[in-house]
Amino acid sequence: xxxxxxxxxxxxxxxxxxxxPELTLKTPSAAEDHTQRSSHSPDGQExxxxxxxxxxxxxQLEEGDTAVSDPAKSPRIIIFFPRGxxxxxxxxxxxxxxxxxxxxxxxxxxxxxxxxxPSGAVDHLAEYFHVKSQAQxxxxxxxxxxxxVLGPVVFAPLSESYGRRWVMVITFVFFTIFTMACxxxxxxxxxxxxxxxxxxxxxxxxxxxxxxxxxxxxxxxxRGRAMAFFMAATACGPILAPSISGFISVLTWRWxxxxxxxxxxxxLAFLCFMPETYGPTILKRKAQRMRRQTGNPNIFAPIExxxxxxxxxxxxxxxxxxxxxxxxxxxxxxxxxxxxxYAIFYLYFEAYPLVFEGVYGFNAGTAGxxxxxxxxxAFLATGIFMYWDSILIRAKKSNARWPQIEEYRRLPLACxxxxxxxxxxxxxxxxxxxxxxxIVPTLSGIPFGMGFxxxxxxxxxxxxxxxxxxxxxxxxxxxxxxxxxxxVLPIAGRPMYQRLGIPWASSLLGFLSLGMCIIPFAFIKYGxxxxxxxxxxxxxREKKRLVAQxxxxxxxxxxxxxxxxxxxxxxxxxxxxxxxxxxxEKM
Numbered sequence: 001x002x003x004x005x006x007x008x009x010x011x012x013x014x015x016x017x018x019x020x021p022e023l024t025l026k027t028p029s030a031a032e033d034h035t036q037r038s039s040h041s042p043d044g045q046e047x048x049x050x051x052x053x054x055x056x057x058x059x060q061l062e063e064g065d066t067a068v069s070d071p072a073k074s075p076r077i078i079i080f081f082p083r084g085x086x087x088x089x090x091x092x093x094x095x096x097x098x099x100x101x102x103x104x105x106x107x108x109x110x111x112x113x114x115x116x117x118p119s120g121a122v123d124h125l126a127e128y129f130h131v132k133s134q135a136q137x138x139x140x141x142x143x144x145x146x147x148x149v150l151g152p153v154v155f156a157p158l159s160e161s162y163g164r165r166w167v168m169v170i171t172f173v174f175f176t177i178f179t180m181a182c183x184x185x186x187x188x189x190x191x192x193x194x195x196x197x198x199x200x201x202x203x204x205x206x207x208x209x210x211x212x213x214x215x216x217x218x219x220x221x222x223r224g225r226a227m228a229f230f231m232a233a234t235a236c237g238p239i240l241a242p243s244i245s246g247f248i249s250v251l252t253w254r255w256x257x258x259x260x261x262x263x264x265x266x267x268l269a270f271l272c273f274m275p276e277t278y279g280p281t282i283l284k285r286k287a288q289r290m291r292r293q294t295g296n297p298n299i300f301a302p303i304e305x306x307x308x309x310x311x312x313x314x315x316x317x318x319x320x321x322x323x324x325x326x327x328x329x330x331x332x333x334x335x336x337x338x339x340x341x342y343a344i345f346y347l348y349f350e351a352y353p354l355v356f357e358g359v360y361g362f363n364a365g366t367a368g369x370x371x372x373x374x375x376x377x378a379f380l381a382t383g384i385f386m387y388w389d390s391i392l393i394r395a396k397k398s399n400a401r402w403p404q405i406e407e408y409r410r411l412p413l414a415c416x417x418x419x420x421x422x423x424x425x426x427x428x429x430x431x432x433x434x435x436x437x438x439i440v441p442t443l444s445g446i447p448f449g450m451g452f453x454x455x456x457x458x459x460x461x462x463x464x465x466x467x468x469x470x471x472x473x474x475x476x477x478x479x480x481x482x483x484x485x486x487x488v489l490p491i492a493g494r495p496m497y498q499r500l501g502i503p504w505a506s507s508l509l510g511f512l513s514l515g516m517c518i519i520p521f522a523f524i525k526y527g528x529x530x531x532x533x534x535x536x537x538x539x540x541r542e543k544k545r546l547v548a549q550x551x552x553x554x555x556x557x558x559x560x561x562x563x564x565x566x567x568x569x570x571x572x573x574x575x576x577x578x579x580x581x582x583x584x585e586k587m
Contacts, residue, residue, distance in 0.1 A: 075298065076298045076300065077296070077298055077299040077300065078300055078301075078302060078305070079283055079286060079287055079290070079299065079300070079301055080283070080302075081279065081283070087282055087286065088279065088282075089215050089216040089277045089279060089282070090216065090217075090218045092216060096275075097216050097217070100212065100213075100216055100274065100275070100277060101213065101226055101229060102270075103270060103271055103273075103274050104205070104209040104212050104213060104230060104233075105229060105230065105233040106267045106270060106271065107168060107172060107204075107205035107209060107267070107271060108205045108206065108209055108230060108233040108234055108237070109233050109236055109237045110172075110175070110202070110205070110237070110260075110263060110264050110267050111175070111202035111203070111204075111205040111206055111237065112206075112233070112234050112235075112236070112237025112238050112241075113236075113237035113238070113240060113241050113244075113260065113263065114144065114175070114179060114198055114199075114202050114237070114241075114260055114264075115141065115144050115145065115148075115199070115202070115237065115238055115241070115346075116141060116237070116238040116241040116242060116346070116349055117241045117244070117245050117256055117257065117260050118140040118141060118195075118245060118256070119141065119241060119242045119245060119246075119349045119368070120241070120242045120243065120244070120245030120246030120247070120248075120249055120256070120364050120365065120367075120368050121245045121246075121248075121249035121253040121256045121364075122137050122140075123364065124249045124252070124253040125137070125140070125191075125253050128253060129187070129188040129191070131188060134494055134495075135491060136188075138350070138490055138491050138493075138494070139192055139195075140191070140192065140195050141346065141349060141490065142486075142487040142488070142490060142491055143192055143195045143196040143199060143487070144195050144196070144198060144199035144202070145199060145346065145483045145484075145486045145487035146196060146199060146483070146484075146487045147195075147196050147197070147198065147199020147200035147201070147202065147203055147483075148199055148202070148203045148206060148479060148480070148483030148486070148487075149203075149480045149483045149484050149487065150200050150203070150480075151171075151199070151200040151201065151202075151203030151204060151207065152203050152204075152206065152207035152321065152475070152476035152477075152479040152480050152483075153321050153322065153476055153477075153480050155167055155171060155203065155204040155207045155208060155476070156207040156208060156211065156321060156473055156475060156476030156479075157320055157321065157473055157476070159207075159208045159211060159278065160211070160278070160473065161303075162281065163276050163278045163281035164208055164211065164212050164215065164274075164276065164277050164278050164281075165274055165275065165276040165277070165278075167204060167208060168204060168205065168208055168212075168271065168274060169271055169272060169274065171201045171202075171204035171205075172201070172204070172205070172264070172267075172268055172271055173268065174197075174201040175198060175201035175202045175204075175264060176261065176264040176265055176268055178194050178197045178198040178201060179198055179257055179260045179261045179264050180257070180258075180261040181194040181197075181198075182194045182195060182198060182257040182260075183254045183255075183256075183257035183258045183260075183261060184254070203479065203483070206234070206475075206479050207475060207476045207479050209230055210227065210230065210460065210464060210471060210475040211278075211471055211475065212277055213226040213227060213230060214464055214468070214471050215277035215278055215279060216277055220409065220465055221389055221392065221393060223461075223464065223465075224385075224389060224409075224410070224457075224461045224465075225385075225386065225389060227457065227460060227461050227464065228382050228385045228386070228457050228461075229382070231453055231456050231457050231460065232378055232379070232381075232382050232453065234456075235374070235375065235378040235449065235452065235453060236375065236378070238345070238346070238349075238371075239371045239372065239374050239375040239378075240371075240375075241368075242349065242352075242367070242368030242371050243365065243368035243369055243371065243372070244256070244259060244368075245368075246363075246364040246365035246366070246367065246368040247365040247368075249364070250364075250365070280301060280302060280303035281303065283301035283302065283303065284301040284303050284304055286301065287299050287300055287301040287304060320470070320473040321473045321474070321476040321477040321480065322477070324467075324470070324473055324474050324477050324536065325477040325480075325481060327535065328474070328534055328535075328536060329530050329534075330462070330463065330466055330523070330527070330530055330531070330534070331463065331467075331474050331477050331478065333519050333522075333523075334459045334460075334462070334463055334478060334519070335477060335478050335481035335482065336481075336516070336519070337455065337459065337516045337519045337520075338455070338456060338459055338460075338478055338481070338482045339481050339482040339484070339485035339486075340485065340512060340513060340516050341421060341451075341452055341455050341456070341482075341513070341516070342482035342483075342485060342486050343482070343485035343486045343488070343489035343490070344425070344489070344509050344513065345452055345486070346486040346489070346490050347489050347490045347493040347509070348371075348374075348448075349490065350490050350493035350494045350497070351428075351493060351497060351502075351505075351506070352367060352368075352370060352371065353367055354494070354497050354498075354502065355428070355432045355441055355502060356370055356438065356441075356442075359432055359433070359434055359502070360434070360438045362438075370438075370441075370442040370445060371445065372445075373442050373443060373444075373445030373446050373448075373449070374445040374446075374448055374449035374452070375449060376445070376446055376449060377445060377446040377447060377448060377449020377450040377451075377452070377453070378449040378450070378452070378453045379449075380446070380449070380450050381417070381449065381450040381451075381452075381453035381454050381457065382453065384413070384416075384450070384454065385413060385453075385454070385457050388412070388413055392409060405528070406462070406465060406466060406527065406528070406531065407462070407523055407524045407527040407528065408524065409461075409462075409465065410457075410458045410459075410461045410462040410465065411458055411459075411462055411520045411523055411524050411527075412458075412520075412524075413454045413457060413458035414454060414455050414458035414459055414519075414520035415517075415520050415521060415524075416454055417450065417451040417452070417453070417454025417455040417457075417458065418451065418455060418513070418516065418517035418520065419451070419517060420447040420448075420450050420451035420454070421447070421448065421451030421452060421455060421513050422451075422510050422513045422514045422517065423447050423451075424444045424445070424446075424447040424448035424451060425448070425506050425507070425509050425510035425513060426506065426507060426510045427441070427443075427444035427447070428441050428444040428445075428448070428502075428506050429502055429503040429504070429505065429506025429507050429510070430503050430506075430507075431444065432502045432503070432506075455520075458520065459478075459520070460475065460478070462523070463475065463478065466531060466534075466537060467536055467537070470536050496508070
C-alpha cells in the first residue's frame with residue numbers, strides 16, 4: 001500500500017464512484033496540520049486541503065502488519081481502495097452484481113406493489129368500515145405516498161452516512177410488519193395509520209436503490225442499464241396490484257394485504273443476504289480491522305473524519321435533499337416534470353375504474369387488467385433504452401463528440417417520451433365512449449407506459465450522472481417531491497373527472513404534460529451552464545481533481561522509489577552498504 005503525506009482533517013472525500021486511487025498515507029508535520037488551507041463542501045463540511053506537500057518519509061502498510069512501536073507518534077493514515085482491490089464494489093464479480101441488481105428490483109417491486117394494493121379492494125373496504133366519503137376512500141393510497149415523502153429525506157442521507165445494507169434491511173423488516181398490520185387492522189383510522197407507516201418504510205427502497213446501483217456500476221452505460229431495470233420495476237408493482245387486489249378481495253379485503261405480507265416475507269429472506277455496497281462504509285470497516293491488527297489508532301477511512309453528531313445529522317445530512325431541491329436547477333425542474341408524470345400515473349387508479357367500470361361495465365378484477373397495457377409500454381421503453389445505449393456505445397467507440405456531452409447521453413429519451421405521454425392522455429380521454437370498443441382506450445396505455453418510463457429513465461439517469469456521489473440525496477428529493485404530487489392529485493381526480501367529464505379531464509392533464517415537455521429540451525440547450533454554476537457539481541469536480549492529483553503524486557513517488565531501489569541494488573553489487581534513510585523506515 002502506497003503511503004504519502006497528509007495535511008489536516010479530511011471529510012467528504014470521493015467514494016468509489018470516482019477513479020480509485022491507491023490506499024494512501026499522508027503524514028503532516030505539526031505545523032502543517034494547523035496551517036494548511038482547507039476547501040469546503042456544499043454541505044459546509046471541511047474537505048481535503050488543496051496544497052498537501054509530500055515529506056521524504058515513505059512507509060509500507062498492509063492488513064496483517066504487526067503493531068507499531070509507538071502509536072502515539074504514528075502519522076495519520078487515510079486509506080482508499082487500491083487499484084483492482086476485490087473489496088471495491090466496482091471490482092466485484094458479475095454474478096454478485098447481478099444478485100444485488102435482483103435484490104434492488106425485489107425491494108422496489110414490493111414497495112410499489114404495496115402503494116396501489118388497495119385499489120381493487122376499495123368497495124370492500126368501504127363496506128366493511130362503513131366509509132361513504134369518496135375523499136376518504138382515496139386515503140389508503142394517498143397516505144402510503146405521503147410516506148414516500150417523509151421516508152426518502154431521512155433514509156437516503158442515512159445510507160450515505162452509515163451504508164446501504166442496514167438501512168435497506170431494517171426498513172424492509174418494518175415494511176413487512178406494517179403490511180401484516182394492515183391485514184388485521186380493527187378500525188378505519190388504525191388501517192390508515194398502518195398504511196402511512198407502510199409507505200414510510202417502503203420508501204427506503206425507492207430512495208436507496210439508485211445509490212445502490214451507482215455503488216457497484218462505475219461505467220455510466222452499465223449503470224444506466226441497471227437504472228432502466230430499476231425504473232421498470234417501479235412501474236411493475238402499481239400495474240400488477242389492481243388485478244391482484246381486484247380478484248383476491250372477492251374473498252375478503254384482508255387477504256389482499258395477507259398476500260402482500262407473504263410476498264414481502266419471501267423477499268425479506270433474500271434481502272438478508274445483501275452485502276454492503278457503499279464504498280466509504282466498506283473502507284471504514286477496513287480501517288477498523290487494520291487498527292485492531294496493527295494497534296495503530298491513527299488509521300482512518302475518509303468517512304470517519306467527517307463531522308458527526310446530532311447537529312451535523314440534522315443541519316447537514318438530513319437537509320441535503322431539501323437544499324438540492326431548492327438550489328439545484330437540475331433537481332428542481334426534474335422534480336417538477338417527474339412529479340406531474342407520477343401524479344397522473346397514480347391518478348389513473350381513479351380514472352380507470354371510471355372508464356372501464358363506469359363506461360364499459362367491467363368488474364373490479366377485470367377493470368385492473370387494462371393496466372397491463374401500461375406494463376407492455378414500460379417493457380417496450382426498456383427495449384428502446386437498451387437500443388439507445390447501443391447507439392451511445394458505438395458513438396463512443398468512433399470517438400464522436402456528442403457522447404461526451406452529459407446532456408446528450410440520456411435526455412433525448414425524455415424528448416421522445418414526453419410527446420408519447422401527451423398523446424396517450426388525449427387518446428384515453430376521447431376514445432372512452434360506450435360506442436367505441438374497450439380495446440381502443442386500453443391500447444392508450446402502451447404509449448402512456450412508454451412515455452412514463454422514458455421520461456423517468458432519462459431524467460433519473462441524468463441526475464445520477466450529474467451528481468454521482470450526491471445521487472442518493474438528489475433521488476430522495478425527486479422521490480419526495482413526486483410523492484407529494486402523487487398523494488394530493490388523486491384526491492381531486494374523481495371530482496375532476498366527474499365535473500369535467502372523461503374527455504376534458506384527460507385533456508387538461510394532456511395540456512399540463514405538454515407544458516412540461518420543454519424541460520428536457522431546455523436541459524439539452526442550457527444544462528452545461530447550469531452544471532457549471534451548481535455548487536454540488538463544483539464540489540464533485542473538486543473531488544475528482546483531488547483524486548487525479550493524488551494519483552499523480554503517487555506515480556511520482558513510485559518512480560522515485562524504483563530509482564532508489566535500483567541505486568541500492570547497484571551499491572550492494574559493488575560491496576557497499578546503503579545508508580538507512582527515511583525512505584527505509586518501517587512501522
